[in-house]
Amino acid sequence: MAKNNEEIIATKTEKIKVKIKNKDSLSKIYYEGLWSSNPVLIMLLGLCPALAVTNSGINGLGMGVATTFVLIMSNVVISIFRNMIPAKMRIPSFIVIIATFVTVIDLVMEAYAFELHKSLGLFIPLIVVNCIILGRAEGFAYKKSVFLSLNDGFAMGVGFTLTLVVMGMIREFFGAGTFLGNPIMAKGFSPALIMILPPGAFLTLGYLLGLSHYINRKRAERANQ
Amino acid sequence: MAASKKDVVILVLIAAIAGIFLSGTFTFTKDDIDKAKLAYKKKGLIAVMPFLDDGYQELKYKYKEQTINIYTVSKNGSYKGAALELITKEGYSGTIKFLLGLNENQKITGLYILDHSETPGLGSKAANKEWWGQFLEKSKPAFTFKVKKDGGMVDAITASTITSRAITNAVDKGMDIYSDFMKNGKISNVTELDNGQK
Numbered sequence: 001m002a003k004n005n006e007e008i009i010a011t012k013t014e015k016i017k018v019k020i021k022n023k024d025s026l027s028k029i030y031y032e033g034l035w036s037s038n039p040v041l042i043m044l045l046g047l048c049p050a051l052a053v054t055n056s057g058i059n060g061l062g063m064g065v066a067t068t069f070v071l072i073m074s075n076v077v078i079s080i081f082r083n084m085i086p087a088k089m090r091i092p093s094f095i096v097i098i099a100t101f102v103t104v105i106d107l108v109m110e111a112y113a114f115e116l117h118k119s120l121g122l123f124i125p126l127i128v129v130n131c132i133i134l135g136r137a138e139g140f141a142y143k144k145s146v147f148l149s150l151n152d153g154f155a156m157g158v159g160f161t162l163t164l165v166v167m168g169m170i171r172e173f174f175g176a177g178t179f180l181g182n183p184i185m186a187k188g189f190s191p192a193l194i195m196i197l198p199p200g201a202f203l204t205l206g207y208l209l210g211l212s213h214y215i216n217r218k219r220a221e222r223a224n225q
Numbered sequence: 226m227a228a229s230k231k232d233v234v235i236l237v238l239i240a241a242i243a244g245i246f247l248s249g250t251f252t253f254t255k256d257d258i259d260k261a262k263l264a265y266k267k268k269g270l271i272a273v274m275p276f277l278d279d280g281y282q283e284l285k286y287k288y289k290e291q292t293i294n295i296y297t298v299s300k301n302g303s304y305k306g307a308a309l310e311l312i313t314k315e316g317y318s319g320t321i322k323f324l325l326g327l328n329e330n331q332k333i334t335g336l337y338i339l340d341h342s343e344t345p346g347l348g349s350k351a352a353n354k355e356w357w358g359q360f361l362e363k364s365k366p367a368f369t370f371k372v373k374k375d376g377g378m379v380d381a382i383t384a385s386t387i388t389s390r391a392i393t394n395a396v397d398k399g400m401d402i403y404s405d406f407m408k409n410g411k412i413s414n415v416t417e418l419d420n421g422q423k
Contacts, residue, residue, distance in 0.1 A: 086228070088228045089228060089233075092236055099243075100246060103247055107251060111257035114265055118265075193345070
């Protein structure tokens with residue numbers, strides 16, 4: 001009988017451990033959004049805007065902020081109505097909600113940030129098809145509470161924005177010799193134009209992917225020692 | 226696997242609410258968007274017409290099946306000059322839209338690129354005064370508005386002959402339009418729009 005009790009306690013402890021591991025905490029949400037499940041570097045989502053609008057730091061920041069707005073709003077709205085949205089209609093419903101918020105931010109940017117809107121151009125409406133937003137809607141907001149969904153949207157958005165800003169600043173520096181639009185290199189500096197052209201985007205993203213995966217691997221190796 | 230009637234009703238409801246929300250946002254931002262567009266255009270007009278300080282008049286001028294937007298400036302009753310909104314489809318990556326400023330002696334006072342898709346670092350240099358500055362104070366027939374490769378006097382941007390040629394040829398046409406406007410336009414072929422405020 002004692003053995004049975006021990007087994008029961010052992011399985012119960014295991015179950016609790018699993019539950020704690022899967023428990024949603026804010027720190028877990030932020031760690032995942034910013035690093036361990038970084039939408040661009042780890043989940044490899046949203047690569048199209050990451051490549052296309054990171055020709056300068058400001059453009060990357062603008063796109064990141066616009067996407068974060070849509071992420072937060074769509075996550076919140078979908079989470080609020082998650083029990084009312086029928087499962088069979090969920091994808092069209094998500095798309096309608098996401099597209100609405102993208103149009104809102106498009107109009108707002110055109111009214112209050114005209115030059116940035118002009119620079120980003122057609123990539124603002126393309127936020128609708130950014131897989132990060134639909135991914136979080138389906139994988140998180142549809143299942144979890146409004147508070148958690150809001151934070152998840154913000155965390156993923158910040159992770160996305162930071163990645164884009166870093167990419168933008170690297171490409172801008174090597175490709176145009178400027179920092180956030182201000183020239184900081186001497187006149188003699190001949191920038192590598194390729195960095196602000198599409199091949200430079202792929203090169204920068206490739207190196208960042210390699211670096212982040214290398215760091216993660218080293219950490220995993222140290223953890224296993 | 227067909228959706229139930231209830232599901233369809235919910236989706237229609239979601240779409241309807243989204244529609245209402247969007248039309249509200251549209252109405253709310255409409256004026257500010259128009260203001261922003263106007264401010265952007267004004268920035269260009271001020272850049273090409275240094276004599277602009279009070280206001281301008283926006284006109285539509287008909288020249289050989291084309292309708293050109295012309296922004297004229299007069300001070301104390303005397304005509305000072307105008308800016309022409311010119312378009313060329315011959316750019317390396319498509320359409321280039323720009324403003325060309327001219328004074329009452331048909332001499333160029335400025336050039337401001339409004340829209341382009343040219344290659345950054347190459348054709349995009351056309352927006353820099355280092356390149357278009359060579360047009361300042363020039364007029365026909367003393368100056369031939371063609372790139373040197375085509376027998377003219379215009380220095381093309383290194384490795385961006387196509388962009389340079391497109392803009393130069395459009396400037397050439399613009400000079401013809403302006404001289405036609407100076408001769409005839411002030412009397413006929415003109416539809417006055419509105420007075421631009423400062």
